[in-house]
Amino acid sequence: MGNIRDSLSELRKRNAYLDTSIYISGNHLLEIDHCRKIIEYNDVYVKVKTPTVIVSVWGSGLTISDYNTDGIVVNGKISSVEFEEV
Amino acid sequence: MLGSLGGIISAEVTGENCEKILNGLKENGVMYEYCQYTGKSVRLSVKRRDFKRLCSISEKLGMVCTAKEKRGAYFTAAAYVKRVGVYIGVICGLFLITILSNTALDIEIYGCQNVSEERILTALRNSGIKVGTFIPNVNLRKVERNIAIAEDELSWIGIRNIGCRVLVEVSETVYPPESVPSNHPCNVVSERDAQVVYAEVYNGELVPMLGEAVCRNDLLISGTCEGKYGNTRLVHASGKIIGRYTEKQVFTQPLTYIDRVEDETVNIRQLYIGGLRIPLCGGKAPISEDMEITEAENPFRFMNLTLPAGIVVSEYRPFHPEQITVLPETAFMKIEDKINIFEQNFIENGDVQIIDKEIQKNLTDTEAKIVVKYTLEGNIGCEREIFSGKNDYFFSETP
Numbered sequence: 001m002g003n004i005r006d007s008l009s010e011l012r013k014r015n016a017y018l019d020t021s022i023y024i025s026g027n028h029l030l031e032i033d034h035c036r037k038i039i040e041y042n043d044v045y046v047k048v049k050t051p052t053v054i055v056s057v058w059g060s061g062l063t064i065s066d067y068n069t070d071g072i073v074v075n076g077k078i079s080s081v082e083f084e085e086v
Numbered sequence: 087m088l089g090s091l092g093g094i095i096s097a098e099v100t101g102e103n104c105e106k107i108l109n110g111l112k113e114n115g116v117m118y119e120y121c122q123y124t125g126k127s128v129r130l131s132v133k134r135r136d137f138k139r140l141c142s143i144s145e146k147l148g149m150v151c152t153a154k155e156k157r158g159a160y161f162t163a164a165a166y167v168k169r170v171g172v173y174i175g176v177i178c179g180l181f182l183i184t185i186l187s188n189t190a191l192d193i194e195i196y197g198c199q200n201v202s203e204e205r206i207l208t209a210l211r212n213s214g215i216k217v218g219t220f221i222p223n224v225n226l227r228k229v230e231r232n233i234a235i236a237e238d239e240l241s242w243i244g245i246r247n248i249g250c251r252v253l254v255e256v257s258e259t260v261y262p263p264e265s266v267p268s269n270h271p272c273n274v275v276s277e278r279d280a281q282v283v284y285a286e287v288y289n290g291e292l293v294p295m296l297g298e299a300v301c302r303n304d305l306l307i308s309g310t311c312e313g314k315y316g317n318t319r320l321v322h323a324s325g326k327i328i329g330r331y332t333e334k335q336v337f338t339q340p341l342t343y344i345d346r347v348e349d350e351t352v353n354i355r356q357l358y359i360g361g362l363r364i365p366l367c368g369g370k371a372p373i374s375e376d377m378e379i380t381e382a383e384n385p386f387r388f389m390n391l392t393l394p395a396g397i398v399v400s401e402y403r404p405f406h407p408e409q410i411t412v413l414p415e416t417a418f419m420k421i422e423d424k425i426n427i428f429e430q431n432f433i434e435n436g437d438v439q440i441i442d443k444e445i446q447k448n449l450t451d452t453e454a455k456i457v458v459k460y461t462l463e464g465n466i467g468c469e470r471e472i473f474s475g476k477n478d479y480f481f482s483e484t485p
Contacts, residue, residue, distance in 0.1 A: 038108045043123040064121040066112060075120075 020050040027078045030057060033071040038064070046074055049086070056082040093134035093160030094119075100127040101149030110143040134160060190219045191250035191360030192394035197257055201239050206256060209233045210245075217360050221247050250360070250394055271320035274307035274467040276300045280329030283463060290323030300329065306467050320472060329466035330441065332459060337424050339417040340453045346376060346405040354402065358383070359395045366397075374404035417454035418447065425458060438464035 023031040032048055032055055039054070040047040041064065046057040062076035099107050107128065111118055116139050121130040132140050137153065144151035166172050193210065195203045210216065213229040226245045233243050242257040274290065281299050285292055290307040294300050309323035352372050357364040380403075385396035412420070433440060442461035449455070 035112075038105045038112075041105045041108060041121075041123060041128075062123070064108065065119045066108070066117060066121070067119075068112075068115055068117040 030074040054084040090158040093158035095137045096155035104128040187249045190252045193252045195254045271309045272469045272471045273309045274323045276304045280331035280466045284328035287325040327467040337421045338455045342411045347408040349404045352402045354400045356398045372404045376405040378403045421456045
């Protein structure tokens, strides 16, 4: 029963575009959709919680822009991106 | 861009755990840009109208918010609010725009072929439209009616204005060609004394035989036809009668004559704004009784639009009379040039053929003369109404 519910939930997320999507342009721009909360932020590290995953961005001179579209844009010199299950 | 027209404030929020302020802004739907971490504070840009909300959210979270930089059109304009000169400038600008966009600075005429532009400009001037006229004071429809009534050669005139440009569109009257209507009975008579060499009759009855000589006004094709039973009917005679005839032309060239000799051309530049002309530094207009002047307007252009201002280059070509003496050979060459021009313009241009040409040269002390006797072949028939009174064949006077 649990498996069916999980697969239905997964299907719903995919079809309704509720899954987290990330767009990376080079190593200077990263867009994260469906951003719930900024857990931690400083100029070398940004940790963001999304409905499905926690995204950690490492780099230097990181800045955040929030255009109020349920997502954030991270600018700066990005060195690595890590993912962690919620 | 956060709508820089409305103004953008770059603020610094100081306090522990700067992530709190970012999450607080997200929850309250406040947009921010370029959030930068600077140790114990974050610096971010928000819209002017969101700054108060940023301050209140910061206060709730125990943080301190201060504005560091204000930029955008709103703040730039706010710096000039108390300057009276700006208001005076804006009012003067609006006044000038209103006045200039309702004042005729340029009159453009379209559709002229036979009627000269000067004539239409004069008619417009008489009706009150000229450069400098305040357009709302003129009833354009009334002017259109007045000019259409006054000028017979114009069948229609339309006047409208686009800002300071007055556009005049005219349509000229097209007169029907003078000819006998095809349903009127008429004869075809001879235009000149000739020998008939060829005849093509489309309607009517041919009177002379081929090879016969005819005089001017002699009947060539009769429009009065007799029927099989003796009845008479009148038709519109038509046809092509080719006749051979002679024509004498005399060309002369004085050996000493006064000719126009062109002096040095002078170009003068003027700046024109509407109807006003301001001379620019350059030459001075020559004073001469005999002078040809051509003007070329080079209007200024802005964004593909032609402005009612520009540079006029006036070219003055003065002439002075000078007595010239030529040798007889040169005089005869000049006459031959005249003969060629005459033949091109008056003979070969139509459907007349030169069959023969006799040239007789004469030279006196004062002039050279060439008498040319042409033998030509061409259409000699012309239509003439039977019952039209003075043009009537039966009552016409033979010259």
